[in-house]
Amino acid sequence: MNLSLNWLREYVPVDLAPDALADLLTMAGLEVDGVEATGPSLDGVVVGHVLSAEPHPNADRLRVCRVDLGPELNADGEPVQIVCGAPNVAAGQRVPVATVGTVLMLPPKNGKPVPAEAGSDRQPVTIKKGKIRGEVSRGMICAEDELGLGDGHDGILVLETDAAPGTPLDQVIETPGDVVYDIAITPNRPDATSHIGVARDVAALTETRLTLPDVETPPAGGEAADRISVEIADEEGCPRYVGMVITGVTVGPSPAWLAERLEAIGVRPINNVVDVTNYVLHEMGQPLHAFDLALVAGETIRVRASEPGETVTTLDDQERTLPEGTLLICDAEKPVAIAGVMGGANSEVSESTTDILLESAYFDPARIRSASKALNLQTDASYRFERGVDPTAQTRAAARAAALIAELAGGTVVPGMVDAHPVRHEPTVVTLRPERARQLIGAEIEDDEMVALLTAIRFEVTDAEADTLDAFAEGALASGHIEDATEAADHAGLRVVVPPFRPDVEREVDVIEEVARLWGYDHVPTPRTAPVALVPAKDQPADRTLAAARRQLAALGFRELFTNSLVPKETAATYAGADWTGSEAEPVETLNPISQEIAAMRPSLLHGLVGAAAYNQKRGADAIRFFETGRVYRRSADAGRPVEGYAEHTALGIAVSGTLQPQTWDAPAREADIYDLKGVVMAVLREAGVQRVSETPRREPTDLTAYAIELHVGKHRLAVLARVSDAVMQAADLTAPLYAAEIHWEAAARVAKTGLPRYQRISRFPTVERDLALVVDAAQPVGPLAETIRQRGGKLLRGVRLFDLYEGERMEAGKKSAAFALTFGADRTLRDKDVDKAVAGIVKALEREHGAVLRS
């Protein structure tokens, strides 16, 4: 909301500098988002002392002046020469001088129209050093109108000051400008949506007097009530409707003061009648509407809810179809306004209007809000009604506006008013326990101070004890339960009557907030210590191990990504496949995305990894090591979800691509492959305590993968790792193959080993190493060989490592050699024959299960 400082000053004296007022408002909960000074800029205009004014040698009407501008602005210490055309310039004067470089907004020269700028015919002109008819001129002695200070152009402005030459002009004279504040009104402050509302807070905070305009409110009834009557069919939607009539008005432009008030806060002046309604809205916070009475059929205004399919053409000439139940203002024949939102075009005040019906009503906030939202139409009126206007202010606002209209547009206020008031406002009464307030705020605020603070913003505060003591006496006598009554008396506090313009204040805690706000949050102490509950936190292994995995990956040279949780629907569908997620995921879609780019939730992390790899490859990155942790989402029929119908889990995505090892002095370059990814995934799982991982290779290409390995522990699927498919690569414009993995972190955490390690005695005996070179079919996978070795190795086998794999000229065609290093150990000295026996068992099993033979 825009607030004009000049306007505010009509109700409260403000001695503060503009910025200090901004701070005061902000600290009172009326956050100032912007401060804008309006009016002419006098930057660069200083006081000059005219030392001499001689006739110009080449021009009769011009004078050549020597002007002292003070030590800083004089040229080389000498007064400057300025050529001036004004007849009244004379030696000894103090005059305003626009120094060289100053930009003035000059009015058009007489008789020479200049192209008009938006809203003004003034043009910016930069004052330059120059020669006028052969005489040097360094600056300009200004007239009132040239400075935007007034209309005077009869001659230069002669200052009544003895200020030193060079003093900035704005320190010498009062400038006519205004300061406009942009205030962010929170939903709990409907009272502050007007100048008087803000003035009330300012007066309370600066302990000054609030001055309200004099308004004579006529009694209900009278001649006005004979002219017009009001029927409220929807009392819930319209608890009060006040009407006044002004006859014989002449609609025309508003006077300058009114137009300026409205323009200052960004409201376009329209005509004297409409402008008055807007003025009173911004002054008092009560929206008003003026109808052309001649265009209102019949003599009865009806307030009712709309029927299905009704339409109204509003003031902005838009035909609007109303949702059923919208509050309407109707005459005998037709709707004439959408209540609280906008008037109808059919009854609009125009140049030819002579009689006015003025509406001042209270509409139900929720109803106005629904209508405004459904119509997508927010107006100054709806903004206030939906927050809740003062339910008692209607008559006063109507009377204020009627008087102003009669004053500015001529005409006569028809005596009396219609006041249809089916639902009366009941003031809210709250008991404030000062002790409770002190406890909640944590500050020692005296009872008296609370009373003073609340009274300053028009809360009525009285001691509730009187009532309670009576109750005590009665209760004690009646019941004999003296203890209960005593307790009641102890809890007694202050009886606070909430003013009608604060509908947000309903409970004790709301009053406590007002006390804290006015007392000043800045004064709330900050204790040095705080009690901490000694409740140990539950261990959250998934969180803990995930944080560790992030650090592990960073240490391995991986960069962490944050990619979008929201993706286009097609992307979600593409990346939901069972080949990646384990079981076809039904993606979650949003109902109302503002862009189709964010219409669905990601079913996996793969899309983000692919996107980030492509993005960086395009920008020249040839080595990719990425990871991301985050939630992935799907629809789910499983019971026990936090929100039924949806499943989300935390996943860890890892990707490698490109030149993983650049060429170095001791090693050639090496491109990433699936084994790099596998090594990293296994290392991360091992670190997280996941053991006995089984691998299921998948060689057949799928939509998302060229080939893949799925990892399980028992029947729990933990992860997939894969080279992404050619289709994905091409769609994303990847320039190198991408190897990506996704781990279901919560599943991994569930199967991870928990608890602490138990120490085992370190063996004093040395281990024995044996190498085993095997020849197998070239197609024989090596993993199962190692698995067989592990299974058959018995208790003595401590480790298996594949150290060589060969296929080529020195091998029989269709065969390959795999060489393993086996480590044996025991808590005793191992004899060769023990090891030989174990090895023989292993070899036999390898031969039986895999057709492997020892390489000769």
Add this chain to the structure above:
Amino acid sequence: MSDSPSLPAQIDALRAEIDAATLTTPEEAEAFRVRFLGRKAGAITALFGQIGTVPPEARRETGQALNALRQSAEARLQDAERALAQTASAEATDLDLTLPGRVPAPTEPGSLHPLTQTLEAIQDIFAQFGFTVARGPEIEDDWHNFTALNFPANHPARDMQDTFFLEEPPPAGRGVVLRTHTSPVQVRVMEEAVKSGGGPPIRVIAPGRVFRNEAVSFKSYFMFHQVEGLVIDEGVSFADLKAVLFAFARAFFGGEPKMRFRPSFFPFTEPSAEVDVWWEDANLPGGGRWLEILGCGMVDPNVLSAVGIDPERYTGYAFGMGVERMAQIRYDVDDIRLYYENDLRFLSQF
């Protein structure tokens, strides 16, 4: 050596051979590497060894020619390897996916995302103040995201947030949403505490991702991250809240930052406040500006009642801050989109 052709002639011959080589199988690529680039017997490697035979005045030129030759051979090899890898899916049948993986040595440091680093810094400070971490779902229902937090239906407060709906809001539907703030975790934590019989005291922070249906610009994004805090106990006051947050700001920003605690509004707290930190910037009029870092307040009695905690006996406070905002202040990042663009030139700075 005097019989052999001159070095420039040999370079030309090799270039022709390199250009003519076919590199369509891994074997051919390997043979190519051995033939030209092998460290022991590679032909180009060998020519480098002969550079001593070139007259001194021609050495520079010859050396450059040799380097160019080596680079062209390397480029051909690299292209071929890329191309071969591209067709790897056709060759998946040759791959033994059961082979053990290897952990590639890091060639340069990795990094945690600046948002993770910022979040961890925030978490660490609150851990020192006795807060534990709680989490909740990102897909939320109307009750936890709005109703239990004292957002009345049809109240302007709901306008403050542009919500992604997954299901129509009540009464038409269940009002399932992408959570618009981390505050629903407050409700879940309190409900859980009540259900498990413990009730207060509660002292948690809840970090996580939140969503707003907003257009993307340098200062707004449709998702971001928050850290929520919640303390419920007997005798907890607004002063305690202010003290904790000021202590947090001192720890996070270092030194004694200038701060203000000013009134604000949130449906789920009463009284409510926002905390601003003074950001010094000599380029600004006034020498700096106030930066809003978080919103907070005393938990509204309606929220406590909604989850079955007696608001007469217990009071508490809640606060919430934006991680992106804090990271922006910490690292001077002026465009929120950078956090989700994942440009290595950005990520590698943290």
